[in-house]
Amino acid sequence: MQQHFVIVGANLAGGTTAIALREEGFDGEIVLIGAEPRPPYERPPLSKEYLRSEKPFEEALLKPANFYTEQSIETRFGVRATQVNPREKVIELEDGDRVHYDRVLVATGVRNRKLRVPGADLEGIYDLRTVADADRIRAESGSGRRAVLVGMGFIGSELAASLRHLGVDITVIEPFKTPLFRVLGEQVGRVFEAFHREHGVQMIFEESVAAFEGTQRVERAVTSSGRRVACDFAVIGVGVEPVTDVVAGSGVKIENSIVVDKYCQTNVEGIYAAGDVANSYHPVFERWVRVEHWQNAIHQGRAVAHSMLGKREPYEDVHWFWSDQYDYNVQYAGFHTGWDELVVRGSLDERNAVVFYMQEQRIAAAVAFNRGRDVQRVMPLIKTQVQVDPAKLKDESVDLRSLVPGARPVRTHQHRIVPRPVARPGEEAR
Amino acid sequence: MQWYEIMSFDDLWIGEMLGIEVGGVKILLLNVEDEVRAYLDRCPHRASVLSEGNLDGLTLTCATHLWEFNALTGRGINPESSELIRFPVRVENGMIYIEVPKAGAIPQHVDEGED
Numbered sequence: 001m002q003q004h005f006v007i008v009g010a011n012l013a014g015g016t017t018a019i020a021l022r023e024e025g026f027d028g029e030i031v032l033i034g035a036e037p038r039p040p041y042e043r044p045p046l047s048k049e050y051l052r053s054e055k056p057f058e059e060a061l062l063k064p065a066n067f068y069t070e071q072s073i074e075t076r077f078g079v080r081a082t083q084v085n086p087r088e089k090v091i092e093l094e095d096g097d098r099v100h101y102d103r104v105l106v107a108t109g110v111r112n113r114k115l116r117v118p119g120a121d122l123e124g125i126y127d128l129r130t131v132a133d134a135d136r137i138r139a140e141s142g143s144g145r146r147a148v149l150v151g152m153g154f155i156g157s158e159l160a161a162s163l164r165h166l167g168v169d170i171t172v173i174e175p176f177k178t179p180l181f182r183v184l185g186e187q188v189g190r191v192f193e194a195f196h197r198e199h200g201v202q203m204i205f206e207e208s209v210a211a212f213e214g215t216q217r218v219e220r221a222v223t224s225s226g227r228r229v230a231c232d233f234a235v236i237g238v239g240v241e242p243v244t245d246v247v248a249g250s251g252v253k254i255e256n257s258i259v260v261d262k263y264c265q266t267n268v269e270g271i272y273a274a275g276d277v278a279n280s281y282h283p284v285f286e287r288w289v290r291v292e293h294w295q296n297a298i299h300q301g302r303a304v305a306h307s308m309l310g311k312r313e314p315y316e317d318v319h320w321f322w323s324d325q326y327d328y329n330v331q332y333a334g335f336h337t338g339w340d341e342l343v344v345r346g347s348l349d350e351r352n353a354v355v356f357y358m359q360e361q362r363i364a365a366a367v368a369f370n371r372g373r374d375v376q377r378v379m380p381l382i383k384t385q386v387q388v389d390p391a392k393l394k395d396e397s398v399d400l401r402s403l404v405p406g407a408r409p410v411r412t413h414q415h416r417i418v419p420r421p422v423a424r425p426g427e428e429a430r
Numbered sequence: 431m432q433w434y435e436i437m438s439f440d441d442l443w444i445g446e447m448l449g450i451e452v453g454g455v456k457i458l459l460l461n462v463e464d465e466v467r468a469y470l471d472r473c474p475h476r477a478s479v480l481s482e483g484n485l486d487g488l489t490l491t492c493a494t495h496l497w498e499f500n501a502l503t504g505r506g507i508n509p510e511s512s513e514l515i516r517f518p519v520r521v522e523n524g525m526i527y528i529e530v531p532k533a534g535a536i537p538q539h540v541d542e543g544e545d
Contacts, residue, residue: 295496322495329494372493376484419434419452419528426522 003028004100005308006091008081008246009107010034012042012294013275015062016301017105017308022071024309030073031099033091036130037078039065044294046134047158048324052165053138057131081108084250086268091246102270103308106247106258107301109276110240110292115150119212124233128155140233143167148221148234150209152179154323156237157192160201161325171202171229173209173221185339188355188367191348192325199326204229240292242277255279257290262314264304274304282335283316284383285364289335293321318383320375331375334365334382343390346371354378361387380404436526442466447490449481454533457517459526460485462501468528469504470515470536473497480514 005021007014010032018032034040040062049055058064068075076093083092084104091099112127114120126137137159140147145168149156152174160170176182178189179196193203207223212234214220221229242257252266253259258273260266260280266273273280275297279290296319303315323330328351339357346353346369354368354375362385368375377400381388386405392398401407434452436459442448447460449471458471458480471480478494485491490501498507499514506512515536518529 320496372478373482373484376491376493417437417448417450419436419450421453422433422435422527424433425435425520425527426525 004031004102005029006031006033006099006101006104007107008033008084008091008104009109009275009277010036010040010075010077011107011109011275012040012062012297013109013301013304014105014107015040016298017107017274017305018068018073019063019071020302020305021308022073024305026305026309028102031076031101032068032073033076033079033081033093033099035078035080038131039063039068039075039077041131042294043129046128046131047155048162050131051134051138051141051159051162060131081246084247084252084271086250086252086271089270104271105304105308106252106266106271106273106277107275108243108246110242112236113239113241115209115236115238117209117211119214119218122212122214123217124214125212125218125236126233127236128159137233137235141166141168145169145233146231147171148173148209148229148231149237150174150221150234151237151239152192152196152203153183153237153239154180156235157196157325158323159235159237160196161199164199164201164326169202170200171204171221171231172196173204173207173223173229175206175208177205179203184355184367185342187342187344187348191351191369195326195328195351240276242279242290244277247271256288259288262316263307263312264300264315265307272304272308274300280315283314284318284385285335289319291319291335293319295320316383318379320379329370329372331368331372332365333368333375333379334363336364339364341390343393345374345394345396356390356393358390361390363388363393374400377401380407431529431531433520433527433529436528439466439521439524439526442526445485445487447481447485449479452528452530455530455536457528457530459528460490460501462488465502466519466521466526467501467504468517468519468530470517472515474506474512474514 018030041060045060080094081091082094112129147168147170149172152172157179178186179192181189209221210224211222212218218234244254252268257277257279260273260278262281262283264272264274276292279288282289299317306313319335320333336357341358343356351369354366354371356363357365363381366378388403442461444461450457456471458469460467473480473492475497478492483491483493488501490499504514504516520527
């Protein structure tokens with residue numbers, strides 16, 4: 001009998017799952033349902049290349065629109081799923097339709113938190129999640145325009161960099177001491193602060209927005225201490241919350257979002273979750289983690305496809321993401337909430353460093369500035385959670401690969417290699 | 431095009447990769463499971479230096495945005511559409527030789543596409 005797999009969430013995770021199911025040879029029915037009226041696409045360019053008009057939307061698409069028809073994937077784009085009903089094994093849609101499922105993936109992602117302050121509903125106040133949001137922000141941006149950015153997390157930081165590139169005057173209002181303070185701590189946050197200041201971003205820390213003012217459109221933001229910041233538009237980036245409405249009342253366990261095991265399965269038979277909305281058990285960190293990264297959406301999307309097909313392969317990827325800001329390639333690998341020691345390898349002042357977030361001499365996570373190579377090399381140390389000597393991490397003469405137990409011998413080629421022109425291979429030099 | 435004698439084959443261990451300059455061209459030299467390969471040391475994505483990346487078995491990973499390539503063929507794994515610029519390699523009498531065009535003849539194309 002034909003199997004019916006339904007995917008709720010036509011985004012990077014959901015789209016990847018649909019593609020992976022077909023790649024794995026699944027020949028049953030696949031229905032891909034998404035609230036946005038377009039095929040799955042990648043969101044990282046929305047705050048960067050797409051916003052700066054350096055890259056068309058088509059290049060952000062996961063697959064061209066006709067791919068889904070060719071692969072016999074039924075799509076319901078622009079229709080929100082309202083309820084997963086495990087008793088009848090149906091998904092209810094907002095247009096009244098009901099879709100039967102044998103197995104369903106919930107990949108509903110996250111939504112942006114709203115700022116509930118007076119004036120928040122004035123015109124000219126935006127947030128960024130979808131391509132339509134990016135279009136609105138782009139339409140406001142131009143040389144000499146003034147913007148207030150509320151919140152300086154990764155999205156706020158990338159927006160600041162891109163909007164500066166477009167010539168927008170930026171004032172950031174951020175409740176913590178530095179950008180990214182809660183995630184990365186003060187020492188690393190100061191690095192972000194410094195390079196944003198060097199690029200002309202004004203920043204107000206340890207203040208929140210008390211109100212927006214204006215007659216119809218926003219004209220200024222008022223901070224908690226009463227400062228008034230004039231602006232032509234504002235963008236809010238104050239975090240996200242998981243979208244779990246669709247499983248309310250279904251019996252699916254919700255704790256900081258939808259709880260799944262290492263196979264991306266919920267406690268309710270036939271219901272799976274992946275991507276930003278999944279709080280999944282991670283065998284490496286021995287805890288539940290919820291990760292909002294591009295790479296996780298892809299890898300967990302593939303993993304859940306395997307799991308829905310009955311394969312028992314635990315999902316234990318070490319998380320990784322990048323954030324390009326100005327000329328800096330920032331990377332993060334691992335997963336950390338706190339740390340008992342911060343170890344710096346390289347120079348933070350020169351923005352050429354990798355910072356290790358340590359717990360009991362194990363690397364929980366690493367953040368790198370223009371040090372992709374070190375991130376690659378530290379991945380095995382995170383994955384194995386072995387104890388490492390902080391002094392060795394700090395010592396640039398120690399190759400990080402040599403710290404991995406059972407690693408192949410590591411050496412550096414000391415002598416300079418001088419290529420010698422020859423007429424043909426094996427012959428003496430000319 | 432010009433052939434160059436680079437180094438002893440025994441001195442490039444399995445799994446090792448080197449960034450070297452040959453006749454003004456930056457070359458990525460790899461020993462992939464005992465096969466020597468030479469590519470332009472520049473990621474087709476954003477021109478990052480590939481020799482800063484990682485070689486694990488057959489997979490070469492660029493350190494900047496984790497684009498992955500098959501180190502034996504130079505073809506993209508993720509994304510599939512990308513490809514490295516490859517140069518002829520010969521091993522003769524225990525020495526590695528690479529044939530490299532003049533620096534000006536290297537295509538400058540960089541994919542400004544997805545991240």
